[in-house]
Amino acid sequence: MLVAVEGLDGSGKRTLTAAVVERLRADGLRVATLAFPRYGESVHADLAAEALHGRHGDLAGSVHAMAVLFALDRAGARDRLAELAATYDVVLLDRYVASNAAYSAARLHQDGAGEVVGWVAELEFGRLQLPRPDVHLLLAVPVELAGERARGRERREARTLDAYERDTGLQARTDAVYRNLAARNWYGTWWTAGPGDDPAALAARLGGVASRTIDRG
Ligand SMILES: Nc1ncnc2c1ncn2[C@@H]1O[C@H](COP(=O)(O)OP(=O)(O)OP(=O)(O)O)[C@@H](O)[C@H]1O
Numbered sequence: 001m002l003v004a005v006e007g008l009d010g011s012g013k014r015t016l017t018a019a020v021v022e023r024l025r026a027d028g029l030r031v032a033t034l035a036f037p038r039y040g041e042s043v044h045a046d047l048a049a050e051a052l053h054g055r056h057g058d059l060a061g062s063v064h065a066m067a068v069l070f071a072l073d074r075a076g077a078r079d080r081l082a083e084l085a086a087t088y089d090v091v092l093l094d095r096y097v098a099s100n101a102a103y104s105a106a107r108l109h110q111d112g113a114g115e116v117v118g119w120v121a122e123l124e125f126g127r128l129q130l131p132r133p134d135v136h137l138l139l140a141v142p143v144e145l146a147g148e149r150a151r152g153r154e155r156r157e158a159r160t161l162d163a164y165e166r167d168t169g170l171q172a173r174t175d176a177v178y179r180n181l182a183a184r185n186w187y188g189t190w191w192t193a194g195p196g197d198d199p200a201a202l203a204a205r206l207g208g209v210a211s212r213t214i215d216r217g
């Protein structure tokens, strides 16, 4: 079962994923994770990160060029995704195709039904043949809280905020697009979790779906 964990920068995706993984494993499920962008593994991911930190001329200025870099990073992981899906009961992805849809639409001031969202789906699920998630788990925390967490992490981990993280207007619009995609169940089932939700309860819910998938064989 493929689960895409989505949300704003600093929303807590990595933290939540780690807690859910621990719980699912304690329940005896085989669980793997993969985070996108694959920094340090994919030249496309590294170019995107460098562009968001001011390098490579006007690259970051192009919404579509940035989205293509993120998509090509994922295309480079297609075989790995297939292998993980065949080997593990649950594969948790920290960001996936919906990140490209949400951020690109927000940059272009479009909503979840906008042209660029369709373009991302056609590129990634269509042309690049990436698998569709069984569940999207949207970690919907208030924009201000996500921003505070991102800034806190910047101080603690000496990690400089990138152009998207510094842009509070973009974060607010991305939040709205994510909620819109979730409401429309864009390319699969969406679940929405809040900042107070217990990772153990989410893990139990995911474990239930995974068990039914395993039973069906
Ligand atoms: N439930 C929580 N309570 C308090 N702090 C949290 C919680 N979840 C995450 N944090 C803190 O917020 C910061 C961001 O969390 P995390 O790295 O998990 O977010 P993320 O969504 O994966 O971020 P990004 O997409 O920007 O990489 C971290 O410093 C983390 O320790």
Ligand SMILES: Cc1cn([C@H]2C[C@H](O)[C@@H](COP(=O)(O)O)O2)c(=O)[nH]c1=O
Residues within 6 Å of the ligand: 009, 036, 037, 067, 070, 071, 095, 096, 097, 099, 100, 101, 103, 104, 164, 165
């Ligand atoms: C995977 C992916 C990411 N983005 C955006 C989201 C973030 O603001 C940055 C970098 O990601 P990180 O999780 O903070 O390291 O890029 C995107 O627009 N499209 C994508 O596919």
